Amino acid sequence: MDRPVDMKTKVYDASGKRIGVIVKIMGPVDEPYGLVSLDSQGVQADAVYIQ
Numbered sequence: 001m002d003r004p005v006d007m008k009t010k011v012y013d014a015s016g017k018r019i020g021v022i023v024k025i026m027g028p029v030d031e032p033y034g035l036v037s038l039d040s041q042g043v044q045a046d047a048v049y050i051q
Contacts (some may be wrong), residue, residue, distance in 0.1 A: 005050060011036050013045045022050075 009022045011034075020043070024035035036048070 005032075005034065009034075009050050012049045012051065013043075014047060014049070019043050019045060019048065 005022060005025065007022055007025065010018055011020045011022060013019050018039060020036040020038040022034040023037045025032050026035065027033040
């Protein structure tokens with residue numbers, strides 16, 4: 001991804017269903033990690049996406 005990711009960015013699973021939002025960005029600048037607040041309990045995804 002070439003653009004920065006902002007707080008409250010929506011996160012989706014592989015099928016395009018929204019699963020939550022980013023609530024915290026942490027880690028090194030060149031490889032940041034995002035903490036996601038899930039919309040519901042029990043969500044499991046091997047990969048997540050943003051639009």
